[in-house]
Amino acid sequence: MLLFDGAPSENTYGSDLEKNFMDIGYDLFLDKSTLKTTFIAADIFDEDSELKQIAGDIDIVHAASFLHLFDEEGQHKACRRIVKLLKGKAGSLFIGRQIGNVDAGVHVGSIDSSRKRFRHNSQTFEEMWKKVGEETGTKWKVDAYLEDQNLHAMAEKMGLESATIPPGSKWLSFAVRREA
Numbered sequence: 001m002l003l004f005d006g007a008p009s010e011n012t013y014g015s016d017l018e019k020n021f022m023d024i025g026y027d028l029f030l031d032k033s034t035l036k037t038t039f040i041a042a043d044i045f046d047e048d049s050e051l052k053q054i055a056g057d058i059d060i061v062h063a064a065s066f067l068h069l070f071d072e073e074g075q076h077k078a079c080r081r082i083v084k085l086l087k088g089k090a091g092s093l094f095i096g097r098q099i100g101n102v103d104a105g106v107h108v109g110s111i112d113s114s115r116k117r118f119r120h121n122s123q124t125f126e127e128m129w130k131k132v133g134e135e136t137g138t139k140w141k142v143d144a145y146l147e148d149q150n151l152h153a154m155a156e157k158m159g160l161e162s163a164t165i166p167p168g169s170k171w172l173s174f175a176v177r178r179e180a
Helices: 019-029 050-054 072-085 122-136 151-157
Strands: 013-016 038-041 060-064 093-101 105-108 116-119 140-146 169-178
Touching (some): 013 019, 019 038, 038 050, 050 072, 060 072, 072 122, 093 116, 122 140, 122 169, 151 169
Parallel strands (some): 060 093
Antiparallel strands (some): 093 169
């Protein structure tokens, strides 16, 4: 969206765990010869990954359908890493959306029952960022809300197993702005 709205692509970065996903994106959007975004294949949890080359240089991080892949501690750890990527000044911004739940808590994956994922509501998401701030010596203003769309009902309509998207699931949209 930033590029569509006119941001120069040479000022943007993208990252994914697998380089293949970025290559597929070029094939999908047919923009390899025109897009100047720097893509970095890296694991957010690896402090020595290539992400260290942009640590402290980023104004805005956008992450969609990402944090909800992890348990509560994994989300905390990813957010602490995101803090390190952002510039150390007021106004730095983390935005995105993820699957949340009216009843925040642990949800077990239907494909792999050993994987436990934490689903936030707006209150627990804000509490997480308060803890992240305490752990990193920073302060954050959190705007987070659950959208009205019932993801569980949508999954059922599509014939998906109900455990994939449990009752109470909604998109959690957020903007987390650094204050200090």
